[in-house]
Amino acid sequence: MNENTQQLIAQLRSIVGDAGLVTAAEEQASYVKDWLNKWHGRVAVVVRPADTAQTAEVVRLCHRTHTPIVTQGGNTGMSGGATPDDSGAQVILSTTRMNRIRAVDPINNTMTVDAGVILAHAQDAARAAGRYFPLSLGAEGSCTIGGNLATNAGGIAVLRFGNMRELALGLEVVLPDGRIWNGLRGLRKDNTGYDLRDLFIGSEGSLGVITGAVLKLFSQPHxxxxxWVGCDSLAQLAELLARTRARCGDRLVAFEMMSAASLALVLQHVTDTRAPLAQPARYNALIELADTEDLGLQAMLEELLGQAMEDVLVNDAMLCTNGTQAAALWKIREGISQAQVRAGKLIKHDIALPISAIAEFVEQAERMIAACELQAEIINFGHLGDGNLHFNVMIPLSSSYEEVQQATLQLNRLVHDLVTEKQGSISAEHGVGQLRRDELRHYKSPLEMELMLRIKQAFDPNLIMNPGKLL
Structure with missing residues (x-):
């Protein structure tokens, strides 16, 4: 460790104390790799400020010394956006000590939290106040609000409540020079110029460090x-989605799709799961309605599905009669990630498409991938209600590193070219990070890239905020 690094660590210790530093390599292990174990890096120090004031001092020091900062929350990302490089020159700024619920305002339906608050804890705090925070993810027990904001997280309730950009009213951000922007306003209307909040949401830590947020709350659904329904085609599911929206309106909170291969994978690799339907279907949907009081939701859904079966849109359906049955269905949906890790080597595509284009896209993509002769199986699932597919391609576990790399390059270009042709996006909810950074230059227009770079340079002229990610 050189003298400059030793001086930096000493200065950081004077700001955050011993409790705020992680310097031992064995204690840094969980910080310097992503949870998929795909990206690995190295740092001299992980700094864990306790509040916004300490964060500002840390960032001010890094700005003065031109030390790159990688901001990290729960480190549950899927694109390598919170993993340092292997230079050892970067500092990880972990927000996990900033974990206060600052205020809950049930009259204004808002909650103000630190960025390091775990999502599940924010949900609990809302529930304790008789309110509801609807963001729900598989990683909600460990991901943080700051990370959710930095990646504009979506999850299973986007169809009704939107992603994090719709769920946040105000932010507090430490800028790259250490100044604090206090935008913690719980306003639904604020027409006073550019919306700075939206620049930071989804910016993946490249413009500043989010330290606090005002979140929208809702009435608790009771x-x-x-x-669970099964049918023969994605076109049928899209039609069922349209009918459900028309009949149920905002009561529709989730419309999740799983292909037969996705379901089979979960049943094989996740314990205590069983097939919901007697006969397997080519495509499945998990549908959920919710409301603040019981206004005949069960009868409404039963009538809707009965008509769909008469019209041959649906082959079979299972309507839950209690919470235990519903939880079992959600365990299937939420078990896909675990099952995929156990089953094979994955080439992941987190894509968004107009719902009307999904069936045609999948048909064409499956045909093109089959022509590649890669011994691949398509694991297709996702949030059909908002057009977000996890169109993953699984190749055998025995595939060599070189084979995986070659297949990844080939299939990414094939899938993403087709997504772009259909006016879609190559990153729906997992962010760009390191995973899609180079591809972004190919699929974004030169003008869009230029404008994004200008924003980056305006906020971060020293280029210290999460370098090598997004841009």
Whole structure:
């Protein structure tokens, strides 16, 4: 460790104390790799400020010494956006000590939190106040609000409540020079110029460090109706989605799709799961309605699905009669990530498409991938209600590193070219990070890239905020 690094660590210790530093390599292990174990890096120090004031001092020091900062929350990202490089020159700024619920305002339906608050804890705090925070992810027990904001997280309730950009009213951000922007306003209307908040949401730590947020709350839903349906085609599911929206309106909170291969994978690799339907279907949907009181949701869903079966849109359906049955269905949906890790080597595509283009896209993509003769299996699932597919391609576990790399390059270009042709996006909810950084230059227009770079340079002229990610 050189003298400059030793001086930096000493100065950081004077700001955050011993409790705020992680310097031992064995204690840094969980910080310097992503949870998929795909990206690995190295740092001299992980700094864990306790509040916004300490964060500002840390960033001010890094700005003065031109030390690159990688901001990290729960480190649950899927694109390598919170993993340092292997130079050892970067500092990880972990927000996990900033974990206060600052205020809950049930009259204004808002909650103000530190960025390091775990998502599940924010949900609990809202529930304790008789309110509801609807963001729900598989990683909600470990991901943080700051990370959710930095990646504009989506999850299973986007169809009704939107992603984090829709769920945040105000932010507090430490800028790259250490100044603090206090935008913690719980306003639904604020027409006073550029919306700075939206620049930071989804910026993946490249413009500043989010330290606090004002979140929207909602009335707690007390009634739910859940069903699993099977049908022959994605076109049929899209039509069923349209009918469900028309009939149920905002009561529709989730419309999740799983292909037959996705379901089979979960049933094989996740314990205590069983097939919901007697006969396997080519495509499945998990549908959930919710409302603040029981206004006949069960009967509404039963009538809707009965008509769909008469019209041969749906082959079979299971309508839950209790919460235990609903939880079992959600365990299937939430078990896909675990099952995929156990089953093979994955080439992942987190894509967004107009719902009307999904069926045609999948048909064409499956045909093109089959022509590649890669011994690949398509694991296709996702949030059909908002057009977000996890169109993953699984190749055998026995595939060599070189084979995986070659297949990844080939299939990424094939899938993403087709996504772009259909006016879609190559990153729907997992962010760009390191995973899609180079591809972004290919699929974004030169003008869009220029404008994004200008914003980056305006906020971060020293280029210290999460270098090598996004741009």
């Amino acid at each position: 009634a739910r109706a859940t069903a």
